[in-house]
Amino acid sequence: MAHKILDKIQLPSDRFEMRLSGSGGQGMIFASVVLSKAIGMNSNKSVVQSQSYGPEARGGASKADVVVSDNEIYYPKAMKLDLLLAMTQEALDKYYPDLKENGMLIVDSSLVHNVPDVEHYAFEFTHMARNQIGHIMVANVIALGAIAALTGLVTKEKLTEIVLQHAPRGTEEKNRNAVELGYNEALKAKK
């Protein structure tokens, strides 16, 4: 069940590339570190998480990459994305060309309104964070819950555990609810 989508997008057995993208303040690095750790510490998969800075990385869109493989990863740079999360229109426009044909596209439809005419998932991560959790800063964690449900790369429980390890003190309940919300919404939407 959890691997249905992965089969559909023809996950190569040895490599799965994800990019979490948005604007600078949306916590894409935090989300990528947490996701990588949750996958890498609970499976036999290798995971490399990376981000770039410098002239070619400047501009409003920020990204953080996660490469997952059954084998040791010798080349850690994401090249053709199996999954793209775009939390802003600018991030979508910038990184959509890097998505594989039939790769999984997930957008925050609170902020992204112009999506290419391909099959994709749309969730109102930012609205959900503000209205259902009460803190806009957990939109990234809601998105992580959705990614867990859609890819099956990590269980909800393991993801929650690592989110809580890294969340600031006092935000535990909001973060736990954020994972739960994203996971459940994505299960409902899952094709």
Added chain:
Amino acid sequence: MAHKILDKIQLPSDRFEMRLSGSGGQGMIFASVVLSKAIGMNSNKSVVQSQSYGPEARGGASKADVVVSDNEIYYPKAMKLDLLLAMTQEALDKYYPDLKENGMLIVDSSLVHNVPDVEHYAFEFTHMARNQIGHIMVANVIALGAIAALTGLVTKEKLTEIVLQHAPRGTEEKNRNAVELGYNEALKAKK
């Protein structure tokens, strides 16, 4: 002046590899992200920051890598380190073999007592954090200040700016003092 050490260790014009290593709770990823951003946003250099998870990355020592280059970085994995920061003995023992001959070795002498017989820098980052700043969690930021002074890759001011952008609210003064302390101690020790 700032480049004296770099010249000494024969920095290749196109690539400088750093590894910040310690135990899981010492904030090596945070430090690496901040360092990468501070360098990458304030120069024409490209920077890639990465960490690995999975079977080959398990164990007590954690690491986060930073690769800096004058050109776009096509191969972002650190291979032969130009600089190794080791905040624990286990991290030093594990990663010292990856340091280049004449690479810059920086250890936290609060926790590392058995150092190979090579020229290196020793600072009591953890003791300084506890005794001079009043918060053990800024040992990593003191180390960043030292790295800035020893490599000249980023100014104290720019480093402070990025540290403060990412530091939890309420910790600004401690973090500012931590950069200052590490920077000044390293200037004194600089060979």
